[in-house]
Amino acid sequence: MSEVTVQINNRGYGLSCDDGQEGRLESIGEYVDLRAKDISASGAANNENHLLVLTSLVLADEIFDMKDDIAHLQEQVRMLRDYAQESGNVPSTDDLMVAEVIEHLANKIENINGRISNAA
Secondary structure (H helix, E strand, C coil): CEEEEEEECCEEEEEEECCCCHHHHHHHHHHHHHHHHHHHHHCCCCCHHHHHHHHHHHHHHHHHHHHHHHHHHHHHHHHHHHHHHHHCCCCCHHHHHHHHHHHHHHHHHHHHHHHHHHHC
16 A cells, blocks of 8 residues: 545645555545635635535536436447347447447446545
């Protein structure tokens, strides 16, 4: 296990992560810090706790939007596959590659969501 300190709202948080994940955790921390600074600059938060709750809600909203987008894309892929099977049309290689990329991204987002859910 490795230790990383991320700065969020000018405060350092020491976190553990798997070896090799330090850069990723630092990048995620920078993203959270950026979102917190955006919310703070808007004047929406009354105090630090309120700021962190608002930041968490904004990030969760982004995740929900991505999950909705993925579900929509997965449905489109299913519809294309069903159409291809029913019509006897074979999808092009490009269509298959796009479908595989969408499925891969969907799985990555589901994994991220699972890690966030487990951390909470």
